[in-house]
Amino acid sequence: MKTRLVQDGIFTLVDDITEAMAAPDHGFYWIDADVEELEILQPLFLLHELAVEDCLTEEEQRPKIELYDSNYFIVMNSIRFDDEEIFLRALNIFLGKHYIITITRQKINELRALKPILWEDEVDAPDRFLYHLMDLVVDNYTNVGDRIEAKIEKLEEDILMHTKKSHLNEIIGLRSEILWLKKVLVPQKEVISTLNKKDLKLINEPLKKYFGDIYENAVKISETFDTFRDLMGNLREAYQSSLANRANEIMRVFTALTTIFMPLTFITGIYGMNFDYIPGLHWAYGGVAAVVFMLFVGMSMLILFRKKDWL
Missing domain, CATH: 1.20.58.340 (Magnesium transport protein CorA, transmembrane region)
Structure with missing residues (x-):
């Protein structure tokens, strides 16, 4: 577990976690922890037992936002595309007035990429931290969408040039992944929409329009995956036509x-x-x-x- 005091984008490591219980004069605390360390964090920051239970479960979590008295619990799914396989990794976030806690089971690339952005933008509030983190998560879906599109184009070219039986397995597998991601994107959009439209005391009013921009990007990505689903149907028809020809x-x-x-x-x-x-x-x-x-x-x-x- 790492506890950092963030002031104008500058990080200062804090050795004693109890220091983060009180609001600093300036800035906020970012606590990056593993699920095993929730036992320490729960009593210190009054984390709701249901939210802690969701973090501890090994089952795949649906993106959501839960509003509690002292903090908000947010579940997002980070996406990775490695070795032609798509992986989703749960990113659990507790947003408080003077702190933000990120709970993960695996390494999340967005958290690594976030540090220079916070420094450049001189971030000094947890809601702005949340905005930049969500923006990176959604941008990664765009990058994965671009790679899926390139894969579809290559598969289409291979089918037209020389049809193989293995192409059908590729089509079925890729279509399943697209449908799976589509199911994730729908609740993820709802989470961002809540941060954009609902009156939330822990989200600064001027910042809401920025969450609105992320929401628009999420809608575009969702529409793109709808297009991919249709393209996979066309690919299957092309495969069958090619075999018949x-x-x-x-x-x-x-x-x-x-x-x-x-x-x-x-x-x-x-x-x-x-x-x-x-x-x-x-x-x-x-x-x-x-x-x-x-x-x-x-x-x-x-x-x-x-x-x-x-x-």
């Missing part, structure tokens, strides 16, 4: 080959009949002439099919 192409080649060999079979059938008088039967070059004639017929039919674009 490939099967038709193979059947067309087999049909053309069968048609080409029909007259050759006819010729060999005639010369295979047990008659004494067949033209060229006793000619020394009759066999060669028959083979040359069959080659000529076959090549002529092949050229004709090519000319008519049947092959």
